[in-house]
Amino acid sequence: MNRSVISDLWYKMVHSGSRMNFFIGINTIVFLFFAVVNVVEFLFRMETGIIPFLKINLALPAFMPSLLYKFWTLFTYMFVHDGLFHFIFNMLALYWFGRIFEDFLNARQFTFTYIAGGIVGGLLFILFYNVFPGYKDSITAATVVGASACVMAIIVATATLLPDYNLHLLIFGSVQLKYLALIYIVIDVIGMAGLNAGGAIAHLGGALLGFVYIKQLKAGNDWSKTFHKKPKLKVVHREKVAPRFTNDIPEQEVIDRILDKISQKGYQSLTKQEKELLFKASNKNEE
Template sequence: MNKGVFQDLKYKVFQSGNPSFLYIGINTIIFIALALINLPLFLSGNGGLAYESFIREYAGFPALISKLPERFYTILTYQFFQKEFFHLLFNMLWLYWMGRIFLDFLKPRQFHFIYLTGGFAGALVYLLSYNIFPVFAAATASGATIIGSSASVMAIVVATATLVPDYAIRLLFFGDVKLKYLAIAYVVMDLIGLGSGNAGGNFAHLGGALLGFTYIKLLKNGTDWSSFFRRKPKLKVVKNSTAGRNEKKNISVVDQKEIDAILDKISKSGYDKLTREEKETLFKASKH
């Protein structure tokens, strides 16, 4: 039975092709592995594996620009190390919930792009803020760093809310809440949090949010930043008339117009107002 559960988890994380499961799995595996490594060190009286002295030093993204040449890789690694259990839990819950909605409308390739570049954007905004605003000068000089997947998750949340702003989810104590209001609430909380002890984290969240919002706005205008992730089809010689090629091109244009019309309908009246045929059209489009 345990072997079956393990195989099922392995499939979902690494073989299902679902990017939200992949990132949830990677973040969780790293957190559990570090916790298990830390346990005997803690019990032996050595104080354990402190984030500040080891993980933050080698995996956290630094605020000090002079450290970047030797810690350049941390713009990626910092996205997969969580400060504490609840930090991991809430990030992964939001990634799961938003990931389900996101992948109903867009492709895994686009999810990968937003998650990773959202983390990059968060790190860069954090870096700029800590080197521009005088209030952070002492923290920057003392070796401040940032860890966590919150910027990446924030990018997915805001991207999803920008794509389908009137899509509603049910929250405990609040009932049905539209994604646009949820995203606005999170952004406002991060703006307020800029004056707190976790200002660096809030700057990173805002960087991720900006990336997610910008990506979807450009996507709706026909620009897909993730297109360089797309595999180029192999060239092959086929016998086909010019008329046939034009017909296929016209069908592709019609399909795209139909999808755009459905997305506009969702933004105005919500996903639940779609007909069965419209939902099937979106589902098929997400698979291709």
């Protein structure tokens, strides 16, 4: 691969400021590592044991005795995928919904939603398998991998923020986000009794996090700020100057009205001035 192409991809992943690109990049690197090892083992008819070892130690187990000495798997499981289609579907969904998410919220909020969605999804998976009798016979062998819970958190968060935003699909045409999210949730509820019950439960945990987080954000409680390091205050002595007032950054009430308009009529209904105000507010949040 051309070095400039690799450099360009690295820049988009690390330096573009997009957390969507960053998390897609991390998932892609991990997936390609597993794929390359698998191809090498096949070509040379060798069994290194690397893939089974990594999957055992990176996948999240539901069995508590196993989880106690693999506590890190609550984080690592969300970056490991089981198969090509599992990886592709997750990354496509993350790209489609992540772009919309980043248009209206900042990088810190994206990171929080992704990571917290994965953690809540993993915890719900563990809880269900240890509480409900239906999973008793399979609990010792039950594990879950994949970014699906994280992606569901982004999907539902975006749909909760912009329920009437239209996404254009190849086959179905224009569909509002709230209906897409609802379809995902219904499929996962049904899947709780299926072959991938653990994955379905984790998806629902991510969805729950995404929904509650945006509801709290609209109420003025930004949970992502918990992990935001505040700069130290410095005392600076300078000459007194007349205070300046600027209208460059819109007030929260204006932003709330714009978001309400998007929820009711869609993003395309905004005027050019409203889009500029929203863009300025987004840039302010990233500072």
